[in-house]
Amino acid sequence: MSKTNxxxxxxxASGDLxxxxxxxxxxxxxxxxNFRAWGGDRLSAEGVEIKKHIRELAFMGFVEVLQNLxxxxxxxxxxxxxxxDFKTDVLVLVDYPGFNLRMAKWAKSKGIKVIxxxxxxxxxxxxxxxxxxxxDVDRMYTILPFEPAFYRKFDMEVQYFGHPLLDEIDRFQxxxxxxxxxxxxxxxxxxxxxxxKQELKKKxxxxxxxxxxxxxxxxxxxxxxxxxxxxxxxxxxLGEHVTLVQNQTYQLLSQANLALVTxxxxxxxxxxxxxxxxxxxxSSAISYRIAKALVKIKYISxxxxxxxxxxxxxxxxxxxxSDLMIEELNQxxxxxxxxxxxxxxxxxLISLLGQNGCSEKMTLDLIEYLK
Numbered sequence: 001m002s003k004t005n006x007x008x009x010x011x012x013a014s015g016d017l018x019x020x021x022x023x024x025x026x027x028x029x030x031x032x033x034n035f036r037a038w039g040g041d042r043l044s045a046e047g048v049e050i051k052k053h054i055r056e057l058a059f060m061g062f063v064e065v066l067q068n069l070x071x072x073x074x075x076x077x078x079x080x081x082x083x084x085d086f087k088t089d090v091l092v093l094v095d096y097p098g099f100n101l102r103m104a105k106w107a108k109s110k111g112i113k114v115i116x117x118x119x120x121x122x123x124x125x126x127x128x129x130x131x132x133x134x135x136d137v138d139r140m141y142t143i144l145p146f147e148p149a150f151y152r153k154f155d156m157e158v159q160y161f162g163h164p165l166l167d168e169i170d171r172f173q174x175x176x177x178x179x180x181x182x183x184x185x186x187x188x189x190x191x192x193x194x195x196x197k198q199e200l201k202k203k204x205x206x207x208x209x210x211x212x213x214x215x216x217x218x219x220x221x222x223x224x225x226x227x228x229x230x231x232x233x234x235x236x237x238l239g240e241h242v243t244l245v246q247n248q249t250y251q252l253l254s255q256a257n258l259a260l261v262t263x264x265x266x267x268x269x270x271x272x273x274x275x276x277x278x279x280x281x282x283s284s285a286i287s288y289r290i291a292k293a294l295v296k297i298k299y300i301s302x303x304x305x306x307x308x309x310x311x312x313x314x315x316x317x318x319x320x321x322s323d324l325m326i327e328e329l330n331q332x333x334x335x336x337x338x339x340x341x342x343x344x345x346x347x348x349l350i351s352l353l354g355q356n357g358c359s360e361k362m363t364l365d366l367i368e369y370l371k
Contacts, residue, residue, distance in 0.1 A: 004370065007088040008037035008048065009079070009103060011057040011096035013195045013227060014265040016040035018118060018143075018164045018359075019094045023048055025363040036086050038079065041226060051082050055227035057099075075099070080106060088112055090370065093137075097121070101129065104136040115366065117141045119158070123150045124297040130154045139369055141362050144306060145352055161361040162354040165265070169272050170356050172250045180251045182243050184219035187257035189329070190275065192249070194262035195225035197232070202282045203320065204236055207260045210325035215241035218257065223249040223266075258329055267301040267312065271349055276332035276342050279303075279312050282320040303349060311345040 010019045020042035023035060027046070037043050040054040057075070076099075083091065091107045093100035097120030104114045119142045122129045130151065133140065140158040142148060151158045182188065189211055193204040204222075211220040224233060224246035233244050245252055249266075253259070253273035261270050263281040270277045279301040298304075303311050313328045315321070331338040 003032050003034045004089045005034050005036075005086050006090045006092060007083050007086055008035065008039060008043065008092045008094065009096065009100055010037065010039045010043070010054065010094040011099055012054060013040060013225065015094040015096055015118070016042045016054055017168060019043050019092070020046050020048075021164055021167060021359040022092075022094075022117065022363060025359045026367070029360075029363055030367050036082070052078070053227075057096075072099070076102065079103065083107065083112070084110070090115060092117060094118055095120075097129075101132065101136070105132070108136045108138075113370070114138050115141070117362070118143050119147055119151075121297075123147065130156065139366070141366075143358070144302075145354065146306070146308075159362065159365060161365070162356070162358040163268075164358045165268060165272060166350075166353060166356045167359050169250065169269070172254075177251060177254070180221070180245065180248060180255050182219050182221060186217065186219045187334075188252070188255055189214050189218040189220050190252050190256035190259040190261075190270075191220065191222045192259060192261040192266045192270065193222065194264065194266070195227055197228065199262060199283070200225075200228075200232075203262055203280055204233075206282070206320060206322050207280065207325065208236060208238065208242065209322040210260065210329070211242065212239075213326045214258075214329065215239075219243065221245060221252055221256070223252050257334070258332055260325055260329070263300045263314070265302065267303050268306075271303045271312070271346050274343055274346050276339050277312050278325055278328040278332070279314045280320050280325065281314065281316045283317070303346075306352060307345065307349055311342060311349070 008019050010016050016039045019039055023043065023046045026033060035048045036051055037048045038052045039050055044050050090113045092115045093104060095118040101120060107114050114137050116137045119140060120129060134156050142158050142160045143163045148158055148160045191207045191211060193200050193207055214220065220242045222242060222244045224244050226247050238244065253270055253275055256275045259270050259275045259277040261267050261277045261279050263279050267279050281300055299314060300316060301312055301314055315324050
Protein backbone atom coordinates (compact mmCIF):
# COMPACT_ATOMS: atom_id res chain seq x y z
CA MET A 1 0.00 0.00 0.00
CA SER A 2 1.44 3.41 -0.96
CA LYS A 3 2.13 5.80 1.89
CA THR A 4 0.23 9.04 2.51
CA ASN A 5 2.33 12.21 2.11
CA UNK A 6 1.92 14.72 4.94
CA UNK A 7 3.32 18.25 4.70
CA UNK A 8 3.48 20.19 7.98
CA UNK A 9 3.63 23.99 8.19
CA UNK A 10 4.84 25.46 11.50
CA UNK A 11 6.34 28.94 11.55
CA UNK A 12 7.52 29.46 15.13
CA ALA A 13 9.35 27.67 17.95
CA SER A 14 6.14 26.72 19.81
CA GLY A 15 4.59 25.31 16.62
CA ASP A 16 7.75 23.29 15.96
CA LEU A 17 7.52 21.86 19.48
CA UNK A 18 3.86 20.81 19.17
CA UNK A 19 4.30 19.49 15.63
CA UNK A 20 7.26 17.37 16.75
CA UNK A 21 5.21 15.81 19.56
CA UNK A 22 2.43 15.11 17.08
CA UNK A 23 4.81 13.42 14.62
CA UNK A 24 6.35 11.31 17.40
CA UNK A 25 2.93 10.00 18.39
CA UNK A 26 1.92 9.62 14.73
CA UNK A 27 4.95 7.46 13.87
CA UNK A 28 4.39 5.36 16.98
CA UNK A 29 0.82 4.56 15.91
CA UNK A 30 1.22 4.19 12.14
CA UNK A 31 3.93 3.59 9.54
CA UNK A 32 1.79 4.58 6.55
CA UNK A 33 2.86 8.22 6.35
CA ASN A 34 5.75 10.23 4.87
CA PHE A 35 6.50 13.64 6.40
CA ARG A 36 8.03 16.88 5.19
CA ALA A 37 7.77 20.24 6.90
CA TRP A 38 8.54 23.86 7.38
CA GLY A 39 9.75 23.77 10.96
CA GLY A 40 12.72 23.69 13.29
CA ASP A 41 15.19 21.47 15.09
CA ARG A 42 12.53 19.56 17.03
CA LEU A 43 10.71 18.36 13.91
CA SER A 44 14.08 17.57 12.36
CA ALA A 45 14.96 15.46 15.42
CA GLU A 46 11.84 13.37 14.73
CA GLY A 47 13.24 12.49 11.30
CA VAL A 48 11.16 15.00 9.32
CA GLU A 49 12.88 16.59 6.32
CA ILE A 50 12.82 20.37 6.85
CA LYS A 51 12.24 22.33 3.65
CA LYS A 52 12.49 25.75 5.32
CA HIS A 53 13.67 26.51 8.86
CA ILE A 54 11.60 28.59 11.31
CA ARG A 55 14.56 30.91 11.93
CA GLU A 56 13.75 32.45 8.53
CA LEU A 57 10.04 32.85 9.21
CA ALA A 58 9.25 34.74 12.41
CA PHE A 59 7.84 38.19 11.59
CA MET A 60 5.66 39.94 14.16
CA GLY A 61 3.44 43.05 14.13
CA PHE A 62 1.69 44.83 11.28
CA VAL A 63 4.60 47.15 10.45
CA GLU A 64 7.19 44.37 10.58
CA VAL A 65 5.10 42.22 8.23
CA LEU A 66 4.81 45.10 5.74
CA GLN A 67 8.56 45.66 5.88
CA ASN A 68 9.18 42.00 5.08
CA LEU A 69 6.37 41.62 2.53
CA UNK A 70 8.59 40.70 -0.48
CA UNK A 71 10.17 37.87 1.56
CA UNK A 72 6.76 36.65 2.76
CA UNK A 73 5.37 36.62 -0.80
CA UNK A 74 8.40 34.62 -1.99
CA UNK A 75 7.77 32.20 0.89
CA UNK A 76 4.17 31.62 -0.28
CA UNK A 77 5.35 30.81 -3.78
CA UNK A 78 8.11 28.48 -2.57
CA UNK A 79 5.81 26.71 -0.12
CA UNK A 80 3.13 26.01 -2.73
CA UNK A 81 5.72 24.58 -5.12
CA UNK A 82 7.22 22.33 -2.44
CA UNK A 83 3.76 21.04 -1.46
CA UNK A 84 2.99 20.19 -5.09
CA ASP A 85 6.43 18.61 -5.71
CA PHE A 86 5.89 16.34 -2.68
CA LYS A 87 2.50 15.23 -4.09
CA THR A 88 1.03 16.14 -0.72
CA ASP A 89 -2.13 14.30 0.37
CA VAL A 90 -2.56 15.97 3.77
CA LEU A 91 -1.50 19.47 4.82
CA VAL A 92 -1.15 19.94 8.59
CA LEU A 93 -1.13 23.61 9.57
CA VAL A 94 0.22 24.41 13.04
CA ASP A 95 -0.77 27.82 14.47
CA TYR A 96 0.95 30.65 12.44
CA PRO A 97 -2.41 31.93 11.13
CA GLY A 98 -1.31 34.88 8.98
CA PHE A 99 0.47 32.46 6.67
CA ASN A 100 -1.41 29.23 7.29
CA LEU A 101 -4.97 30.44 6.68
CA ARG A 102 -3.93 31.56 3.19
CA MET A 103 -2.26 28.21 2.60
CA ALA A 104 -5.45 26.43 3.75
CA LYS A 105 -7.50 28.20 1.08
CA TRP A 106 -4.97 27.36 -1.63
CA ALA A 107 -4.54 23.71 -0.55
CA LYS A 108 -8.30 23.16 -0.40
CA SER A 109 -8.57 24.43 -4.00
CA LYS A 110 -5.97 21.81 -5.00
CA GLY A 111 -7.94 18.96 -3.42
CA ILE A 112 -5.49 18.50 -0.52
CA LYS A 113 -6.94 17.45 2.85
CA VAL A 114 -6.43 20.35 5.30
CA ILE A 115 -5.90 19.77 9.04
CA UNK A 116 -5.43 22.73 11.40
CA UNK A 117 -3.74 22.20 14.78
CA UNK A 118 -3.92 25.07 17.32
CA UNK A 119 -6.74 27.35 16.29
CA UNK A 120 -6.10 30.91 15.14
CA UNK A 121 -7.28 33.35 17.81
CA UNK A 122 -10.56 34.04 16.03
CA UNK A 123 -12.19 34.60 19.42
CA UNK A 124 -9.87 37.60 19.93
CA UNK A 125 -10.27 39.37 16.60
CA UNK A 126 -11.59 38.86 13.08
CA UNK A 127 -14.44 36.55 14.14
CA UNK A 128 -15.53 36.40 10.52
CA UNK A 129 -12.48 34.22 9.83
CA UNK A 130 -14.51 31.35 11.30
CA UNK A 131 -16.48 31.21 8.04
CA UNK A 132 -13.22 30.97 6.10
CA UNK A 133 -12.01 28.20 8.44
CA UNK A 134 -15.30 26.29 8.01
CA UNK A 135 -14.83 26.49 4.22
CA ASP A 136 -11.10 25.70 3.98
CA VAL A 137 -10.28 23.43 6.94
CA ASP A 138 -11.41 19.79 7.03
CA ARG A 139 -10.61 19.18 10.69
CA MET A 140 -9.65 21.62 13.45
CA TYR A 141 -7.84 20.65 16.66
CA THR A 142 -7.97 23.25 19.44
CA ILE A 143 -5.85 23.44 22.61
CA LEU A 144 -7.71 25.92 24.83
CA PRO A 145 -10.69 24.76 26.94
CA PHE A 146 -13.04 27.59 25.89
CA GLU A 147 -12.55 27.17 22.13
CA PRO A 148 -15.02 24.33 21.36
CA ALA A 149 -17.91 26.40 22.80
CA PHE A 150 -16.81 29.40 20.74
CA TYR A 151 -16.82 27.42 17.50
CA ARG A 152 -20.19 25.84 18.32
CA LYS A 153 -21.72 29.33 18.13
CA PHE A 154 -20.90 29.12 14.41
CA ASP A 155 -22.19 25.53 14.01
CA MET A 156 -18.67 24.17 13.68
CA GLU A 157 -17.51 21.14 15.60
CA VAL A 158 -13.84 21.12 16.57
CA GLN A 159 -11.73 18.57 18.45
CA TYR A 160 -10.24 19.30 21.90
CA PHE A 161 -8.03 16.81 23.74
CA GLY A 162 -6.33 19.08 26.27
CA HIS A 163 -3.21 21.22 26.02
CA PRO A 164 -0.03 19.66 24.52
CA LEU A 165 2.23 21.57 26.92
CA LEU A 166 1.05 19.25 29.71
CA ASP A 167 2.59 16.34 27.79
CA GLU A 168 5.78 18.18 26.97
CA ILE A 169 6.37 19.23 30.57
CA ASP A 170 5.48 15.77 31.87
CA ARG A 171 7.97 14.26 29.40
CA PHE A 172 10.65 16.69 30.59
CA GLN A 173 9.97 15.82 34.23
CA UNK A 174 10.30 12.08 33.53
CA UNK A 175 13.71 12.53 31.87
CA UNK A 176 17.12 12.21 33.48
CA UNK A 177 18.04 15.87 33.89
CA UNK A 178 21.41 17.53 34.34
CA UNK A 179 21.14 20.59 36.61
CA UNK A 180 21.31 24.03 35.07
CA UNK A 181 24.90 25.27 35.27
CA UNK A 182 24.95 28.64 37.02
CA UNK A 183 27.80 29.93 39.17
CA UNK A 184 25.61 30.82 42.10
CA UNK A 185 23.66 29.40 45.01
CA UNK A 186 21.21 32.32 44.87
CA UNK A 187 17.59 31.82 43.74
CA UNK A 188 17.14 32.31 39.99
CA UNK A 189 15.34 35.20 38.29
CA UNK A 190 14.55 33.88 34.78
CA UNK A 191 14.24 36.22 31.81
CA UNK A 192 12.22 34.84 28.90
CA UNK A 193 12.42 37.63 26.30
CA UNK A 194 10.94 35.71 23.35
CA UNK A 195 12.31 34.24 20.13
CA UNK A 196 11.84 37.04 17.59
CA LYS A 197 14.64 39.54 17.05
CA GLN A 198 12.25 42.51 16.96
CA GLU A 199 10.68 41.74 20.34
CA LEU A 200 14.03 40.92 21.92
CA LYS A 201 15.50 44.27 20.91
CA LYS A 202 12.54 46.06 22.48
CA LYS A 203 12.19 44.09 25.70
CA UNK A 204 15.48 42.50 26.70
CA UNK A 205 17.21 45.84 27.56
CA UNK A 206 14.23 46.72 29.81
CA UNK A 207 14.31 43.28 31.46
CA UNK A 208 18.06 43.53 32.03
CA UNK A 209 17.68 46.98 33.59
CA UNK A 210 15.01 45.63 35.96
CA UNK A 211 17.18 42.59 36.78
CA UNK A 212 19.95 44.95 37.97
CA UNK A 213 17.85 45.56 41.09
CA UNK A 214 17.98 41.82 41.91
CA UNK A 215 21.68 41.10 41.27
CA UNK A 216 22.49 40.93 45.00
CA UNK A 217 19.63 38.58 45.87
CA UNK A 218 19.18 36.52 42.65
CA UNK A 219 21.16 34.95 39.84
CA UNK A 220 19.74 36.33 36.58
CA UNK A 221 19.46 33.76 33.76
CA UNK A 222 18.25 34.46 30.21
CA UNK A 223 16.50 31.71 28.25
CA UNK A 224 18.14 32.02 24.83
CA UNK A 225 15.90 31.22 21.86
CA UNK A 226 16.99 28.11 19.91
CA UNK A 227 16.65 29.98 16.60
CA UNK A 228 19.06 32.78 17.56
CA UNK A 229 22.87 32.55 17.87
CA UNK A 230 24.74 33.47 21.06
CA UNK A 231 26.38 36.32 19.12
CA UNK A 232 22.97 38.03 18.90
CA UNK A 233 22.71 38.22 22.71
CA UNK A 234 26.27 39.52 22.99
CA UNK A 235 25.04 42.77 21.40
CA UNK A 236 23.32 43.48 24.74
CA UNK A 237 25.35 44.43 27.82
CA LEU A 238 24.60 41.38 29.95
CA GLY A 239 26.91 42.05 32.91
CA GLU A 240 28.64 39.57 35.20
CA HIS A 241 25.51 38.76 37.19
CA VAL A 242 23.69 37.53 34.05
CA THR A 243 23.97 34.02 32.55
CA LEU A 244 22.70 33.00 29.12
CA VAL A 245 21.50 29.43 28.51
CA GLN A 246 20.24 27.99 25.24
CA ASN A 247 17.91 25.04 24.63
CA GLN A 248 17.44 24.76 28.40
CA THR A 249 14.25 26.76 28.98
CA TYR A 250 12.50 23.93 30.86
CA GLN A 251 15.56 23.26 32.99
CA LEU A 252 15.63 26.98 33.78
CA LEU A 253 11.91 27.12 34.66
CA SER A 254 12.16 23.97 36.79
CA GLN A 255 14.73 25.78 38.98
CA ALA A 256 13.56 29.41 38.74
CA ASN A 257 12.17 31.39 41.67
CA LEU A 258 10.80 34.38 39.70
CA ALA A 259 10.38 35.23 36.01
CA LEU A 260 9.95 38.12 33.59
CA VAL A 261 8.19 36.67 30.55
CA THR A 262 7.28 37.91 27.08
CA UNK A 263 3.62 37.27 26.29
CA UNK A 264 2.98 34.08 24.33
CA UNK A 265 3.32 30.35 24.98
CA UNK A 266 6.08 31.04 27.53
CA UNK A 267 3.57 32.57 29.96
CA UNK A 268 1.69 29.27 30.14
CA UNK A 269 4.90 27.23 30.37
CA UNK A 270 6.06 29.39 33.27
CA UNK A 271 2.73 28.88 35.04
CA UNK A 272 2.82 25.10 34.52
CA UNK A 273 6.24 25.06 36.21
CA UNK A 274 4.63 27.12 39.01
CA UNK A 275 7.05 30.06 38.73
CA UNK A 276 5.58 33.43 39.79
CA UNK A 277 5.87 35.76 36.80
CA UNK A 278 5.38 39.24 35.39
CA UNK A 279 4.30 39.36 31.73
CA UNK A 280 5.83 41.98 29.41
CA UNK A 281 4.73 43.11 25.96
CA UNK A 282 5.95 45.96 23.76
CA SER A 283 5.69 46.36 19.98
CA SER A 284 6.07 49.30 17.62
CA ALA A 285 3.65 52.14 18.41
CA ILE A 286 1.82 51.77 15.09
CA SER A 287 1.47 47.97 15.41
CA TYR A 288 0.14 48.36 18.94
CA ARG A 289 -2.42 51.01 17.97
CA ILE A 290 -3.70 48.86 15.10
CA ALA A 291 -3.87 45.77 17.32
CA LYS A 292 -5.68 47.66 20.10
CA ALA A 293 -8.30 48.85 17.60
CA LEU A 294 -8.88 45.33 16.25
CA VAL A 295 -8.40 42.96 19.18
CA LYS A 296 -11.26 42.54 21.63
CA ILE A 297 -9.80 40.56 24.51
CA LYS A 298 -9.20 41.66 28.08
CA TYR A 299 -5.78 40.01 28.44
CA ILE A 300 -2.76 39.11 26.34
CA SER A 301 -1.24 36.27 28.40
CA UNK A 302 -2.54 32.73 27.98
CA UNK A 303 -2.70 32.31 31.76
CA UNK A 304 -5.17 35.19 32.17
CA UNK A 305 -7.11 34.31 29.01
CA UNK A 306 -7.72 30.73 30.11
CA UNK A 307 -8.62 31.73 33.69
CA UNK A 308 -10.63 34.75 32.45
CA UNK A 309 -9.15 36.95 35.20
CA UNK A 310 -5.86 38.65 36.03
CA UNK A 311 -3.74 35.93 37.59
CA UNK A 312 -0.44 37.43 36.38
CA UNK A 313 0.29 41.14 35.98
CA UNK A 314 0.62 42.28 32.36
CA UNK A 315 2.90 45.24 31.63
CA UNK A 316 1.84 46.30 28.14
CA UNK A 317 3.38 48.95 25.87
CA UNK A 318 3.68 52.19 27.96
CA UNK A 319 3.60 50.17 31.19
CA UNK A 320 6.39 47.90 29.93
CA UNK A 321 8.99 49.75 32.03
CA SER A 322 11.86 48.57 34.20
CA ASP A 323 10.61 50.34 37.33
CA LEU A 324 7.20 48.62 37.13
CA MET A 325 8.89 45.24 36.49
CA ILE A 326 10.92 45.73 39.68
CA GLU A 327 7.82 46.75 41.64
CA GLU A 328 5.81 43.72 40.48
CA LEU A 329 8.65 41.23 41.02
CA ASN A 330 9.15 42.52 44.56
CA GLN A 331 5.48 41.71 45.25
CA UNK A 332 6.18 38.09 44.22
CA UNK A 333 9.19 37.41 46.44
CA UNK A 334 9.22 34.51 48.92
CA UNK A 335 6.80 35.03 51.80
CA UNK A 336 4.68 37.65 50.04
CA UNK A 337 0.91 37.10 49.89
CA UNK A 338 0.74 37.83 46.13
CA UNK A 339 3.16 34.95 45.54
CA UNK A 340 1.05 32.35 47.35
CA UNK A 341 -2.13 33.66 45.67
CA UNK A 342 -0.55 33.27 42.24
CA UNK A 343 0.60 29.72 42.99
CA UNK A 344 -2.94 28.79 44.13
CA UNK A 345 -4.32 30.18 40.85
CA UNK A 346 -1.72 28.18 38.92
CA UNK A 347 -3.07 24.99 40.49
CA UNK A 348 -6.60 25.91 39.35
CA LEU A 349 -5.27 26.59 35.85
CA ILE A 350 -3.56 23.20 35.67
CA SER A 351 -6.76 21.38 36.65
CA LEU A 352 -8.74 23.41 34.08
CA LEU A 353 -6.44 22.31 31.25
CA GLY A 354 -7.40 18.68 31.78
CA GLN A 355 -5.45 15.45 31.48
CA ASN A 356 -2.13 14.61 29.85
CA GLY A 357 -2.02 12.71 26.55
CA CYS A 358 -3.17 15.42 24.13
CA SER A 359 -0.74 14.52 21.30
CA GLU A 360 -1.49 10.80 21.55
CA LYS A 361 -5.29 11.26 21.63
CA MET A 362 -5.20 13.75 18.78
CA THR A 363 -3.03 11.45 16.66
CA LEU A 364 -5.34 8.47 17.14
CA ASP A 365 -8.32 10.64 16.20
CA LEU A 366 -6.50 12.02 13.16
CA ILE A 367 -5.37 8.60 11.88
CA GLU A 368 -8.93 7.33 12.23
CA TYR A 369 -10.27 10.41 10.46
CA LEU A 370 -7.82 10.10 7.57
CA LYS A 371 -8.87 6.49 6.96
